[in-house]
Amino acid sequence: MTQPHRLRIPPPAAPPLTGHLPFADAPGVADPIEVTSRWLTRAGRPWFPVSGEFHYSRCPAGQWEEELLKMKAGGVTAVASYLIWIHHEEVEGQVRFDGNRDLRRFAELCARHGLDFVPRVGPWSHAEVRNGGLPDWLMTRDCTPRTDDPAYLEPVRAWFAALAEQLRGLDRGHGGPIIAIQIENELYDQPGHLRTLKRLAQEAGLSAPMWTSTAWGGVQLPGDELLPLYGGYPEAFWTEADGGWPDTCRKHFFFTHQRDDEGIGADLRPTTVRGGDPDAFADRFPWATCELGGGMAVAYHRRPRLDAADIGALGLTKIGCGSVWQGYYMFHGGTNPAGEHSTLQESHATSYPNDLPVLTYDFQAPLGEYGQYRPSYDELRLQHLLLADFGHLIAPMESVLPQGRPEGQHDRDTLRWAVRADGTSGFLFVNNHQPHEPLPDRPDTSFTVEFPGGAETLMLPASPVTVPAGAYFCWPLRLDVAGVRLEWATAQPVCTVDPGGRTVLVLAATDGIAPELALDAGTVKSVSAPSGDLAEVDGRILITGLRPGTDALVEVEAVDGGRVGLLVLDAATARTVYRGEAWGAERLVLCAGGVVFDHDEMRVHSTAVRPSFAVLPAPEHPLVVDGETVPGEADGVFARYTVGGDGVAGEASAVPVALVRPAGPAPEPSTGVLERASAPADKYFDTVAAEYRIDVPEDLPDGTVLRLHWSGDVGRAYVGDVLVADQFFSGRVWDIGRLPAGAVLQVRVLPLHADARVHVPRDAGDAARAAAVTRAEWISSRAWAVRPPV
DSSP states (O other), X not given: OOOXXXXXXXXXXXXXXXXXXXXXXXXXXXXXXXXXXXXXXXXXXXXXXXXXXXXXXXXXXXXXXXXXXXXXXXXXXXXXXXXXXXXXXXXXXXXXOSGGGOHHHHHHHHHHTTOEEEEEOOXXXXXXXXXXXXXXXXXXXXXXTTSOOHHHHHHHHXXXXXXXXHTTTOSGGGTOOBOEEEXXXXXXXXXHHHHHHHHHHXXXXXXXXXXXXXXTTTOOOXXXXXXXXXXXXXXXXXXXXXXXXXXXXXXXGSOOSOOOOTTTTXXXXXXXXXXXXXXXXXXXXOOEEEEEESOOOOOSSBOOOOOHHHHHHHHHHHHHHTOSBEEXXXXXXXXXXXXXXXXXXXXXXXXXSOOOOSSEEOTTOSBOTTSOBOHHHHHHHHHHHHHHHHHHHHTTSEEEOOSSOOSSTTOOSSOEEEEEEOSSOEEEEEEOOOSSSOOOOEEEEEEEEEOSTTOOOEEEEEEEEEEOTTOEEEEEXXXXXXXXXXXXXXXXXXEEXXXXXXXXXXXXXXXXXXXXXXXXXXXXXEEEOSSSEEEEETTEEEEEOOOOSTTOEEXXXXXTSOEEEEEEEOHHHHTTEEEEEETTEEEEEEESSEEEEETTEEEEEEOSSSOEEEEESOOSSOEEETTEEEOOEEETTEEEEEOOOSSSSOSOEEOOOEEEEOOOSOOOOOBOGGXXXXXXXXXXXXXXXXXXXXXXXXXXXXXXXXXXXXESSEEEEEETTEEEEEEXXXXXXXXXXXXXXXXXXXXXXXXXXXXXXOBOOGGGHHHHTSOEEEEXXXXXXXXXXXXXXX
């Protein structure tokens, strides 16, 4: 009879295939990138990249640099971006790379800050853009787009040539940041055309060590020409309004070795046709991703609302499944540019199945449309810190699933867990969270992990624990920490730092699970702990009873004389950890707001009146914050600094909202492609929408957003006759940023018709039928510049 929560690690697999793919880095680079059949390498070392999608043409160019630094501080190592053709050449022959379209400047900023760049060159992108990114003038030509039709390839060749000119000298051979280039998007049944596009891009002068393709929907690829990249979303706007939570989304909260997601893009291809075997590439390519859901857009007919845990649990589960490249879409939201001849969003008007908002592409991303920090940013950063320090260990590790695993996608009774291991050590992953259908507490949980080759079986923890509903975490197994072997910990590794000549491993406790550390006694000379109990059991030193926090530092002296610290932070504090180079050393920073590291300066982004941050190792002297010398105070093993107090940022300030016109009757529902509900026509915003007036102050600080608490169906905001923001209601607040000082803002809100076939989250359904702005406030964020003493 199979014992629950038991897993046997198989003997190490044969070495991966190498040199079998036609990918090559530029000759002579110091850190050559290679693709094996199971993982990626860089400079000869296993490499676990983290990429995040950020569309430069959907963000003001003046904000690019700070937003890129936010992404880097969030653990993103590579920035991916669609190069959206219609944004650059809306008028045939007028190819623009100015202002917010300055592709070269964006790529150079990535390089300046040590970020890799992944251009997704199309020509068809999707990205919820009009025509999938193809210009209107191309769509009116006598040609068949997305095929080898010569009449289509001719303008594509010119588009690629324009991109190559912008990116000239930014390839790896010239020290540039471009590590990969994606061809097309979501084209599942034309391998020959994908090959043609790659050749055209190469002939134009585009160059990268990796050429990629999206691989969902049973894609057919041209041999070994393109590295397949996968995805997975916690929710979907592109399914039917009454379809419930899709099984194709549900599957991503289970540990599985199936890479494909047949749900992504299913609204744009025949659902009864699959291109090929969903695991056809598993023997030749590693499991890499480019579209793990960092959030989700809203369509008019279906408006998913995500929580931070939905995003965090999916990301961590994919690592446990075997991912070796975490790629998020989107990591940073954006705003569609104003078109010269039309709006530029996906819509029924262009024969797409979904009506998207005209302007907003916020995507509920970790960094919002205006650069707002979201809780999901903290959830993912915690995982990315883990990968930054231990990704080179995890990447070559096989994912192993227990025998006693869930019987199907509706099994809520069986614990979901997996181990990634190399035969001697590993990481144990648990996910007890999924959206919509909460999973129960798991009392009396323990694990038995059998390692091969006669190695001792681990049975952990020493006393069974209850895995709380909603918890997801990773525990280390036999992790070497500077000569001390951590047999296990019931806390998640975050990262390491080296203050005072010792290595400190930072771990994050999980709410509801007491931290327990087990050390191999044979590697330890002495141990001291600030609290808790020490006991030696079966050749292990067991540390229990720790109170997680900034002072929960276990000091260990290794038998080889080295000094090691194990710092266990509570779950909330762990989600404030940043790590970066500051004032001549690598440091940990605890901050409830945002932190960016910019060469010799650190900046703290916060909405608090008096924000604080803590540093380890602390500088020897007080810091200078915006010209003011600020001393540090002890906060456990950290030094904490408190700044501000000038009132520029602070608590949300109420905004007067004047009702100009109450709402009339809701517009009669209409439908479009696939008989899905269509967004109300423009005319209704002038006739039956409720209208409110908000006066924008003349002295509005930079970085301030207007936060509306509202209800209704669709909201639009205007300055004069210019649409400046819009939103489909899903129960979330509506943030509006980049408002001109002194402007008069008109907010118009339509009610939802009772018969409209629209999915709104259950707790927001009644509110959608009442058009109202109930409260408004200014949310001001400020960046404090932190420098070492002069």
